[in-house]
Amino acid sequence: MKMTPSVTIEEMREDDFGDVIRIDHLAFRSYNLPPRTRKNIAYAYSVNPAGCFTAKHDDSTVGFIFSRTWGSIGWLGTFGVDEAYRGAGIGKRLLRAARAGLQENERCPVIGLETPAESGYNIGFYRRAGFRIITPTLIVEKEITDAREGCQEIVPPAAGWRR
Template identity: 25%
Template sequence: MGMSVIISAADAQDAEEILKLQYLCFQSEAELYGNYRIDPLVQTLDSVRAEIAESLVYVARLGDEVVGSVRGSTDPEGTGRIGRLCVHPRLRGHGLGARLLRAAEAGLADQRAATRFRLHTGHRSESNLRLYQRAGYAAVGNTTGEDGVMMILLEKEAQAPAAYVASA
């Protein structure tokens, strides 16, 4: 590849690239469910900007290109909520999703005092379920999203804070 993928906090200038990447990445999910109105495909640029301002948002960069992204926030009970994890299709299968997931977990634990993590994925999204299970998540229930897709809810307890190195 020649360059290392660097994971860092997103800033306001990343919003448009994040939205474009999200749109590209979630096409396969939309196809899997036969639903092109899933939440990630109808999100607006303004709402991505708001998430960057209010939440923890990390990007993976290959040179100047944003090739991955993840968001995290905490609820009043201290649960870190992780979402919109996406990796450019040409870079999938190389551990980048796991690195982004660890970055979100570390940021939520260290900066937002999260004591557990929760995320969700579509019930047919087998590769996502495998990733989350390998990362220690367990299914705790399901729900139907506003877009009509059945989502599997997964959780895990936060470990003791560990230093996360946001580099190669």
């Protein structure tokens, strides 16, 4: 494990979005998905601003996590850590901050998340954090070729989803 740099975990602010987009793009580039936009990040943040956190080192954002609630279910959204800071426990600290916020006052007796089935690293990380694997979820989509058939612009329903 790398030596842990002096990092603070803070509630995310709108002025962190640029760094979050940069880290997100680097963290998810191997999945061949289009990068999340500022609008995607702003939406994920707007759902639960108090549940979104950043990791800061020398005033630079080096990691982020989104979370939200659906009734009594807590949901951890997208999160990532700058490659230069991985292996230093920052992801664990971000996860801990989001979980603590969701469990505050026993609002969320269950916390869930999604991760790609092909991501052994992610699965191991979450299992070590105490999560268990349940039935996989399938993503079902439909291409909309006629704007009258659907909406003109898709706004993601969850922090981790994007087209």
